[in-house]
Amino acid sequence: MRVFVTGASGFIGTAVVSELVGLGHEVVGLARSQESAAKIKSVNPAVKILRGELKDLDTLKKGAAESEGVIHLGFVHDYEKYDECCEIDRQATVAMLESLKGTNRPFLYTNDTFGLRSGKVAYEEDANDENLKNPRALNEETALSYEDKGVSVRCVRLAPSxxxxxxxxxxxxxxxxxxxxxxxxxxxxxxxxxxAVHRLDVARLFRLVLEKGISGRVYHGIAExxxxxxxxxxxxxxxxxxxxxxxxxxxxxxxxxxxxxxxxxxxxxxxxxxxxxxxxxxxxxxxxxxxxxxxxxx
Missing domain, CATH: 3.90.25.10 (UDP-galactose 4-epimerase, domain 1)
Known part of the structure; x- marks a missing residue:
């Protein structure tokens, strides 16, 4: 499968790229700089590079449209501007999903578990807590809504650590x-x-969700x-x-x-x-x- 991966040069992204290539998938990684591109290539020279960043919506549309599946790992981690970062994520997510409408191709959205209700064990079927007003949780809902528009959306919620x-x-x-x-x-x-969960276990999980995941489902990347x-x-x-x-x-x-x-x-x-x-x-x-x-x- 030809897979477009945002955040491909990151801590999790490089592990995911390595996992995908190792199991025979063709990967196109989004790279915002020459340094990021080199980092992706160091995982495997066969990985193709698409230059751009999460604000480059036309580039994201191209990457998604030319893929057979998308793993959206990219996120701007500036917690002093969290709402702004979530808006960048929302626009990027919608741009790629619009390119995939009607194709039934897999789109994997990445979230964390901070939007879930605190103080009790949270399960995959649990919705995010509306009282927390977490904008990234709203982005998850936006992504999952495209199941009704002909995209096979799956969400992976990752542990805080x-x-x-x-x-x-x-x-x-x-x-x-x-x-x-x-x-x-x-x-x-x-x-x-x-x-908590180890990055290498996360990489394997993303591959399994891509290959075997069910549209509209939420999966939890939790080891402990x-x-x-x-x-x-x-x-x-x-x-x-x-x-x-x-x-x-x-x-x-x-x-x-x-x-x-x-x-x-x-x-x-x-x-x-x-x-x-x-x-x-x-x-x-x-x-x-x-x-x-x-x-x-x-």
């Missing part, structure tokens, strides 16, 4: 905060949980349903040789900055249906073992 070699996201951010503060923090008793934030903070503290300490709710924003929006989340998430339907079983290291083994300062 997608970890592994090359991770620059939440775990690394928490480690940088701990280095600066001289302590690894968690809020209150730290019993709120994050789900819920890890207490205290445990994560303790593992980071062990790696950095700093104490793990409780941060009061009143001081949480000062300590964590923008990360407080995520660190306070209690989001146990199931992937039981995903595993049963696709035969997906995570095989890589768990988050705590990965931090202990691969996140140590060089």
């Amino acid at each position: 997608v970890h592994g070699k090359g991770d620059k996201a939440f775990v690394r951010v928490l480690m940088n905060i701990a280095k600066i503060a001289g302590e690894s923090g968690y809020i209150g008793e730290g019993q709120n949980v994050w789900s 349903q819920g890890i207490p934030l205290k445990n994560i903070a303790q593992e980071i503290g062990e790696v950095l040789n700093v104490p793990a300490v409780s941060i009061s709710v009143n001081n949480a924003e000062k300590h964590f900055g923008l990360m407080v929006l995520f660190i306070a989340t209690d989001g146990p998430t199931s992937s039981e249906t995903t595993r049963k339907e696709l035969g997906w079983e995570p095989q890589q290291l768990g988050l705590l073992e990965d931090i202990s083994t691969n996140y140590r300062p060089k």
